[in-house]
Amino acid sequence: MEPQSLAFRERAAAALQDPHLATALRRLESGWQRGRARAAAALPEFEALRDAAVAIKDHVLENLDLYLEIFERRFTATGGVLHWARDAAEARAIALRICREAGARTVTKSKSMVAEEIGLNAFLEANGLTVVETDLGEYIVQLAGEVPSHLVGPAVHMTRERIAELFARHHGGPLKRDSAELVAEARRVLRRRYLEADVGITGANFLVAETGSIVTVTNEGNAELTQGLPRVHLCIASLEKVVPTVEDAFTLLRLLARSATGQEFSAYTTFLTGPRRRSERDGPEAMHLILLDNGRSAMVGGPFREMLRCIRCGACMNHCPVYLAAGGHAYGWVYVGPMGSVLTPQFAGIERTWTLPTASTFCGRCQEVCPVRIPLPKLMRLWREEAHRRRLPPPVARYGLAAWAFLAERPALYRFVTRLAVAGLGLLGRRHGRFSRLPLAGGWTVSRDLPAPSGTTFRALWKARARSRS
Amino acid sequence: MPDQPRVALFVTCLVDLFRPSVGLAAVELLEAAGCRVELPEPQICCGQPAFNSGDRQTTENLARQFIPALEPYDYVVAPSGSCAGILRTHLGELFDSDPDWKMRATALAARCHELVSFLVDVRGMRTVPGRLTARVTYHDSCSGLRELGVKAQPRRLLAAVSGLELVEMARSETCCGFGGTFCVKYPEISTRMVDDKLADARATGAELLLAGDLGCLLNMAGRLARKGERMAVRHVAEVLAGRLEDPPIAAVREAG
């Protein structure tokens, strides 16, 4: 997917006009945001758990090669086949080969952000396969011909009314208003497809080195059906998903659902260890895992390493006032919200995405709620530095900053100029106390008045005060 | 520490230019807390606009300018959470390729404080000169709140203002949409954010909206003025010091 991130402002401005979106996003705030607060308050060791999670992730990143090696050995021993993919193109090619070798026509797929990252659906479809999303949100987004707008809830941008219309259009039948009816309808349609599929594609929330297991987490149980019913299970995961032990996975799992939706635990958590064994009655005949790097191993040694702690819980976006106003699609690529503003430049290049890290007030709410304490504002600032070095922001912004810097670095001149300016503006603004328009202040005055300065600087008052005291 | 610490007031560029009464209020409060206050020069700006625009060079140039001026003092105090946040949390992150300056910056950073938290946490202030009979609400500006832990201190001192009733707004910790240059780069989003903030403030029925950061205050007052709404806006220091001669932000001096 070509990033549309440079148009962030325009896309956000358009999104702000959409009342459906505003309703949908408000629900996110009252639902998952409150849910997290309640869940965190109810668990006395929540903060300690966060510290433990940071320690686990940091330890893995320091020893990534070691744990990947152990994982590979154990995973292979369970009968799984591991494929290393350096980049998106390699991962796509491997996935297609596996589907072809399985003689697949239809594949089912549960939610995977890595699959989105590499543009897997479009690629498989261009190669003649039918891809059916089985996560309800992903299925809705797929029917609508859209992309996910949220890490955890791909269709959070849609209201129930829109979903009902969409279903009526695609499934036929009368318009359903009730959520339960809509879910039942999707389930009916999807059940058929599970049985038709030759390959089931899933992502992974964690890979456990100790046991060679793949861990998936869903609320719908669709990952289990996706991996268990077809003959071949293909999992796609990125390198940093590996954790040392089952216990570590549980530490992270206890944080994941609480941070994401406020649940104590997701409805379905499954540890998959190898394909079907001879003694077993169900499960796939073959299990493949594509381990994707796509720049991550390079990140480990760089300034964005902390970003690799991310467990994709979505808390940063659920709490981001910019995301909650603009919605996920404004970000113009797969990863959205604060974590997207750090990751998207990494994957799509800062030239095509430099706006994203600027779309933050640095309010710090994301960092405050991030279960693995990723310093998202700091990382966004690092991207701003990179963008500044490459002179990516438009000349107006750069020259404005340069002009201000020129003055600020010359205190005597600064004092002289500002005293005059403040006196002038103070005089002009005396009648109304504010300006509704002012040259060079258009970004401010489109929607706000500019409060007028009082006419004297503090410095001048301070000097007068000192004189009167001596 | 001497009985009467020497405090450098870091007045901040916005207070200097837009709202000098906040500076005077800060001086009075610091003096009431037993400090000797000075205004060392040169000090223009903490460098926040440059720092947040990714321009480290300019940030470091400005820091090289004010660090020597501020170093001789026991404390540096700024009437702004975001400027104090730069001084206290970020100054030491600068000068990665200049160990001497890094050391000076780090040493100074530890002595920098936001005004209200300094008064309460460092000086133990419990009573204030201000009196005001009004129903007020308080917005937690982001940097002060999350970088410096400014939350209980302003409430504690506001409770000491006789006549004042503080009504908490919903989501007082949600950003008002200012964000420095953010508000001019993304005016549409910023406007939505400030409108949400003002709706929460209005719902309290307060006649006066307070915060500890002039950037946020200009943003909220500017939006209220544009919409023709009557809620008054002031810096919390003005109320604590009882320095209310100037009209509220963006309002007009009463005739006569």
Ligand code: SF4
């Ligand atoms: S950055 Fe943190 S809060 Fe955001 S999705 Fe990742 S783990 Fe969750």
